[in-house]
Structure formats: C-alpha cells, structure tokens
Amino acid sequence: MSRAVLGMLVGMALAFAGWFGGFGAFLLVAALGAVGAVVGRLIDSGVDWREFFAPGDRRPR
Template identity: 85%
Template sequence: MSRAVTGMLAGMALAFAGWFGGFGAFLLVAALGAVGAVLGRLVDDGTDWREFLAPGDRRNR
C-alpha cells in the first residue's frame, strides 16, 4: 500500500472520529495513530529505543 493511500485512510479515520465522536475522539484517534506510526517505524527499522530518542548522531559511542 502506498503512503498516499495510507495517509488518505488515516485522514478518513480522523474525519469519521471527529464527525461522530467530537473533538475528543478526533484527538484520541490522532494520538493513537501517532503512537502506532512510531511503533511501526521501530519494528520496521529494528531501531533501538535509545537510538530513536537520542538527539543528534550518537553512533559508535
């Protein structure tokens, strides 16, 4: 699935949450989507938490 389709689906989910559940549901869906995106990136890249959260380049220290 392309990134454009994934973005469209995420936007549609946010729109439905906002329409049917109000602004609180919109924020909840957006926050959980962000958490899922971060966890998905960590799983895909095999990145260590320390490397992901560290500012700058800290490789080989």
Template identity: 85%
Template sequence: MSRAALGLLVGMALAFAGWFGGFGAFLLVASLGAAGAAVGRLIDTGVDWREFLSPGDRRTR
C-alpha cells in the same frame, strides 16, 4: 499500499472520529495513530525498544 492511500485512510478515520465522536475522539484517534506510527517505525528500522527507551547516551567513544 502506497503512502497516498495510507494517508487517505488515516484522514478518513480522523474525519469520522471528529464528526461522530467530537473533538475528544478526534484527539484520541490522532494520538493513538501517532503512537502506532512510532512503534511501526521502530519495528521497520529494527531498533531494539529497550535501547530506544533507555536513559543516557550509549555511544562508544
């Protein structure tokens, strides 16, 4: 699926949430979509989630 088609689907989902559910539903859909996008990006790049969430800097010197 192209990024343009994906953007169209996300925009339509946000529009429907805002129209039928009000502003609160719009914000809920937008925040869950952003969280899903972040998790998907972590999975695509192969970053270990424990390494991503751990406090401190683990770079070797």
C-alpha cells in the same frame, strides 16, 4: 500501499472520529495513530527505542 493511500485512510479515520465522536475522539485517534506509527517504525527497522529518540547523530565510543 502507497503513502498517498495510507494518508487518505488516516484522514478518513480522523474525519469519522471527529464527526461521530467529537473533538475529543478526534484527538484520541490522532494521538493513538502517532503512537502506532512510532511503534511500527521501531518494529520495522529494528532500532532500539533509545536510538530512535536520541537527538543528533550519537555514535558509540
């Protein structure tokens, strides 16, 4: 699935949440989507969460 199609699906999900559930539901869907994206990236890449959130380029000494 291309990133354009994925972005369209996310936008449609946010639009439905905003239309039927109001602004609070829109924010909840957006926040949970962001959390899901972070978790998915961590699972796909196999990166330790400390390395993912570490600022800059940290190398072990």
